[in-house]
Amino acid sequence: MNRTMKIIGFLVVLFIAAPLVIVVPMSLSTSASLQFPPPGYWLGYYQQYFQDANWLRPTWNSLVIATVNTILTMLLVVPATFALVRHKFWGKGLANVMMMMPMAVPHIVMAIGYYNYFGQLGIVFSKTGVILAHTCLSVPITFLVLSANLKGFDQTLERAARSLGATPAQTFIHVTLPILRPGLLISSLFAFIQSFDETVVAIFISGRDAETLPRKMFDSIRQEADPVIAVISTLLFVVVLFALVAPLLMRGIKRLSGRATPSTPSRS
Template identity: 80%
Template sequence: MNTMMRWFGVAVIVFIAAPLVIVVPMSFSTASSLQFPPPGYWLGYYADYFSDPSWLRPTWNSLFIATCVTLLTMALVVPATFALVRHKFWGKGIANLMMMMPMAVPHIVMAVGYYSVLGQWRLVHTHLGVILAHTCLSVPITFLVLSANLKGFDQTLERAARSLGASPIQTFIHVTLPILRPGLFISALFAFIQSFDETVVAIFISGRDAETLPRKMFDSIRQEADPVIAVISSLLFLVVLIALVAPHVARTVRRVIADRRVTPTISAE
């Protein structure tokens, strides 16, 4: 049974990693389109990406929009989560339902609605329009992550701080915030990824000036299958890999430094 589960796990890993085995070599290909196996290897398409404004502009747009969406989403979701988790009021069930609605409705339906509303506000093809639309899509997943952390929070810690004379603001800063910091970070990360990776709504809302990287990639692969798409995919994979490995490296470095500090002390004794 254990052997079968191991082989099943290996098969799942191979299935997940297979696209990377294809995409990464294609980013170094000399072919004029997406072709595997590559007929040759070079760094020309990497140079094209880092020197072509038609690719760099959508990249910076996506980073800017995703950052703004993260800040706006957290500013809205944090107080809303505290209200919905810790307080009882009329219409709480409806409020919970509305918070989760963007996750239940298909993105194509949401995109049509956003296009209609934002068109009346003259925000279509603007950065602000994309930010507002992406914020609505980021709220549900951010709310789910943060509410799960808040439901497991021991409120007796806050009561103890208040009983010792701490103000509500001091209690939040010194007690609540440190405990919820991992949940807040994960919530913000999901909001950023949701915005940066979103394509359907961006196709409807963003225009030439507010074009996002996923929309640019979609248009490129639909029209000419530009190999620069493989370059961007490889770079994004590299960023994710660094983000996963960096905490382990930092933890190892801290452990080594701590061991070096302890060893001389023991030797001196």
């Protein structure tokens, strides 16, 4: 049984990683379009990406929009999650449904609604409009992750802190926040990824000054199949791989340094 599960797991990993076998070589291709196998190899398209403002500007826009979206989403979701998980009030069920609504509605429908509404407010084709739209889309997944962590939280720890004289703010900072830190970090990560990868809404409401990287990639592959798309995909894969491997490397370094440090002999 264990061997069968290992084989199935290996096949699943191979299926997921198979596109990288194609994308990475194409990022090094000398072809003028996306072609596999490549006729030759060079680093010209990497140089083109890092020197072309038409690609760097959307990349910077995506980073800024995703960062601001993450901050705004957490500022909204954290108090809302505490209210919905820990308190009972009239309309709580409706509030839960409204929090999850952006996940149930197709993005194309949301994009049309944002386009009309933001157009009336005068913020369509702006970073502000994209940030607000992405925040609405990030709320459901962020709320699900954080509420799952909060439901498993032992509130007796907070009561103990309050009984020892801690104020509500001190209790939150020194007791609640450290315990919920993993959930907050994961929620923030999901909010950032949701915004950075979103394409449909960005196509509708991001103008030239607020063009995001996914929209630029979509327009490029639709018009000319620029191999720079493969370069960006490879770079994003490297960033994700580094983020996954870095904690393991840090743990390994700490273990090696701990073993290498000689123990101080005790004095009798």
